Amino acid sequence: MNGESMRVIVVGAGLAGLTAAADLVAAGAEVTVLEARDRVGGRMHGIPMSATVAADGGAAYLGVRHTELLALLREHGLDVVSTGMAGDSTFLFSEQRTTTASRVPPLDAVALGDLFDRLEELVAQVHPDAPWETPGAGYLDHMTAQRWLEDEVRHPDARTFFPLFIGEMMAADPASISALHMAFYLRSGGGIRYLNAFEGGAQEWRVDGGAHLLCLALARQLGDRMRLSQPVSVIDQESDEVVVQCVSDVDGTRSEYRADRVIVAVPPLLAQRMEFRPALSSPRATTVTGRGCAVKVHLGYPAPLWREHGLSGWSVSAGGPLLSTVDDSPPDESVGVLTGFVTGAAAPAFGALTPTEQRAEALAHARRLFPQLPPPTRFSVTDWRAEEYSKGCYAALFGPGDWLRLGPTLTEPHGRVHWAGTETSLEFFGLMEGAIRSGHRVAAELTDDAELVAASRKVVAR
Amino acid sequence: MSVDFIVGIFRRVLNTPEVKADSDFFELGGDSLLATRVLSAIAREFGVELLYDEFAQNPSPVELFEKVAATVP
Numbered sequence: 044m045n046g047e048s049m050r051v052i053v054v055g056a057g058l059a060g061l062t063a064a065a066d067l068v069a070a071g072a073e074v075t076v077l078e079a080r081d082r083v084g085g086r087m088h089g090i091p092m093s094a095t096v097a098a099d100g101g102a103a104y105l106g107v108r109h110t111e112l113l114a115l116l117r118e119h120g121l122d123v124v125s126t127g128m129a130g131d132s133t134f135l136f137s138e139q140r141t142t143t144a145s146r147v148p149p150l151d152a153v154a155l156g157d158l159f160d161r162l163e164e165l166v167a168q169v170h171p172d173a174p175w176e177t178p179g180a181g182y183l184d185h186m187t188a189q190r191w192l193e194d195e196v197r198h199p200d201a202r203t204f205f206p207l208f209i210g211e212m213m214a215a216d217p218a219s220i221s222a223l224h225m226a227f228y229l230r231s232g233g234g235i236r237y238l239n240a241f242e243g244g245a246q247e248w249r250v251d252g253g254a255h256l257l258c259l260a261l262a263r264q265l266g267d268r269m270r271l272s273q274p275v276s277v278i279d280q281e282s283d284e285v286v287v288q289c290v291s292d293v294d295g296t297r298s299e300y301r302a303d304r305v306i307v308a309v310p311p312l313l314a315q316r317m318e319f320r321p322a323l324s325s326p327r328a329t330t331v332t333g334r335g336c337a338v339k340v341h342l343g344y345p346a347p348l349w350r351e352h353g354l355s356g357w358s359v360s361a362g363g364p365l366l367s368t369v370d371d372s373p374p375d376e377s378v379g380v381l382t383g384f385v386t387g388a389a390a391p392a393f394g395a396l397t398p399t400e401q402r403a404e405a406l407a408h409a410r411r412l413f414p415q416l417p418p419p420t421r422f423s424v425t426d427w428r429a430e431e432y433s434k435g436c437y438a439a440l441f442g443p444g445d446w447l448r449l450g451p452t453l454t455e456p457h458g459r460v461h462w463a464g465t466e467t468s469l470e471f472f473g474l475m476e477g478a479i480r481s482g483h484r485v486a487a488e489l490t491d492d493a494e495l496v497a498a499s500r501k502v503v504a505r
Numbered sequence: 506m507s508v509d510f511i512v513g514i515f516r517r518v519l520n521t522p523e524v525k526a527d528s529d530f531f532e533l534g535g536d537s538l539l540a541t542r543v544l545s546a547i548a549r550e551f552g553v554e555l556l557y558d559e560f561a562q563n564p565s566p567v568e569l570f571e572k573v574a575a576t577v578p
Contacts, residue, residue: 145561146537152557156545159538239538 051489052077052287052302054275057085058102058475059463060308061261062115062482068265070490075300076265077289079274079432084258085309086436087475090423092343093378097253098371100339100425101436102475103382104246108233109476111483112257116250119260123248127347127370128241130355133412136203137361140411148359154198158205161195162235165226172469174227175450184446188217188225203361210387211359211367212238213473214337214437218388224441231472245474249371254475273298274432278305279320280458306485308463311449312434319460325452327462331442332449334428334435335473336390340365340405343421344379347372352415356381363389364401365408381419383409394426438473439466454484461485506551506574511566514546530564543569553577 049072053060056078064076082088089097104126105112116123131142134149141149148155170177177183183191192205209217212235213228232238238245250256262269277288287300307314315328347370349356356370365383372380383405385393393401401424409419427436441449453467463485468477508526515524518539530540540560547569548554553576555569563569 145557147541147557151554152541152560153544153548153554156541156543156548159542160545163542236536236538240536243534243536 049073049304049489050302051075051304051306052285052300053306053308054278054287055079055085055308055313055464056083056258056262056269056271057308057464058087058258058261058478059465059467059482059485060085060306061258061265062479063306063308063463063486064265064268065261066483066486067489068268070486072489074265074268075302076262076269077273077275077287077300078269078271079292081272083262083269083271084255086427086433087255087258088425089253089255090339090341090425092341092380092421096373096378096380097255098341098380098382099249099254100341100423101427101433102254103249103371105250105475106233106237106240106243106245106247108237108245109471109474111479112476115261115479116257119257121256121260122251124251124374126241126246126249127350127372128355128357130350130353133354133356133358133368135358135360135362135412140414142354146357148204150200150204151198154201155204157198158196158201159235162226162229165191165222166230166234169223169226169230171227171230173450174223174469175447177223177226180223180447183223183226184221185443186222187443188215188220188222191222191225192217206387207359207361207366208239210336210389211384213440214335214386214390214435215333215440216336216388219331219333219442220440221443221446223446227441227446228472231469231477232474233471246369251374275317277318277320278307278460280305280460281320285459303459304489305460306463306489307460308482308485309432310434310464311439311466313432314462314464319457321458323457325455326449328439329442329445329448332445333440333442335437335440336387337427337436338364338385338390338393339425339427340383340385340401341371341421341423341425342381342383342405342409342419344381344416344419346376347379348416349379349381349413352413354413356413358412360408360412363408364393364404365412368409368412378421381409390426390428394428398424438477454481456488461488506577508566508570510550511543511547511569511573514543514550515566518542518546524566526567526570527565530560535564540564547573551577 086101088100090100273289279286311328367384463481465477468481471477
């Protein structure tokens with residue numbers, strides 16, 4: 044491996060771009076990271092809950108299978124904390140508040156089991172290494188997840204639960220993703236049981252102090268290779284260098300950067316909006332590629348007060364806005380943090396409200412869920428669909444036809460432009476783990492043929 | 506009709522051969538999501554729809570089989 048003297052521009056200082064940049068610096072490449080925002084981290088962002096405590100505004104949870112993330116956290120001296128789930132669950136179904144020791148909502152358990160059986164069968168069919176080669180891929184990719192449900196599942200309780208489950212698992216409205224994307228996503232994340240579970244699953248831990256600390260640590264290591272407020276508008280490789288043009292959205296200042304190779308590590312909807320010269324031969328997103336439908340609402344309390352009432356703080360509601368809540372309080376209990384998830388079809392509806400209306404609706408919902416609690420002392424809304432430089436969270440949502448159209452070329456370089464980002468990882472797609480794996484993969488792509496690059500430059504120089 | 510059916514369901518849902526008639530579902534790594542899949546399989550095999558609470562209070566094949574046998578007319 045030899046990346047020496049190769050000049051690389053990484054577009055996007057989210058976890059994927061930062062990981063790739065760190066790997067390439069270690070291999071001896073000359074790296075510049077261009078970030079559109081005035082902060083690093085992308086879909087990982089800390090929301091202050093007190094002078095010393097931050098909550099995860101974006102990506103938050105991890106589990107034991109997230110091996111690359113765990114390794115990177117260890118490398119940067121960051122710890123994980125268990126997601127607090129001790130105590131009873133709270134449910135709000137048919138206007139009725141119930142609490143129970145289990146995580147099973149007050150719906151017909153046999154019907155839910157049938158739904159999970161059907162989902163399991165579907166997930167088992169997916170080719171995890173090439174979802175577009177799944178038997179019946181054409182059929183599954185052109186059908187929405189909602190249509191799949193209507194064909195497969197009759198029981199009203201299963202139909203009530205399905206959008207809540209898909210909303211929570213993948214921040215999607217089943218009516219706007221393909222059945223293949225649903226099946227792939229659930230498979231990629233380790234299966235429905237692993238993705239759904241806290242203990243022993245994908246929500247086992249959070250990063251102590253906030254997941255964004257990992258991005259801050261990676262960026263600190265990159266030092267002055269990091270350039271903030273540099274939104275990339277054009278990537279031109281029609282000469283013997285790749286020229287990357289940025290236009291500041293603060294003062295309109297234009298900047299140009301030159302490199303041998305470029306890594307685009309931004310979500311597909313953002314990559315699709317950039318101008319490529321020559322033009323892309325296959326798209327990064329289509330008109331049906333959607334924004335991940337997640338809004339996170341953080342409610343701050345003087346302490347995790349629900350625990351005094353024997354409650355875990357975890358809830359599921361049949362109606363919005365707070366379809367689910369999770370106790371994200373810090374281990375020292377210096378504040379209580381309840382994270383409300385507004386997902387799926389509820390996210391755009393909530394996003395369309397004024398801040399005053401959002402606050403009123405969220406607090407009213409919290410009161411119905413936890414009538415014992417006083418009003419929160421802190422309140423914040425993070426609407427990822429409205430974030431110009433994310434366009435959704437957890438991840439891009441592949442609509443009908445997208446996997447067949449976009450899948451086969453997800454990681455195929457466009458000349459000297461390479462791709463990273465959690466949406467380019469078939470393993471743990473949409474998660475922090477997927478972002479890191481894509482970063483390692485793309486860095487290896489560049490260093491593996493670094494000698495080839497050096498050779499071709501000699502030819503050009505002659 | 507035998508307890509072995511339920512042992513078989515546990516093995517399939519938990520994806521482990523290590524299930525005995527008196528094994529506790531939750532100690533074998535089962536959770537509530539997988540428990541609902543045991544309930545749907547029991548409903549298909551025996552035509553008996555148990556409640557989740559009945560499962561939670563009787564989380565071994567032998568206990569569940571007693572529940573099923575008591576429900577079947």
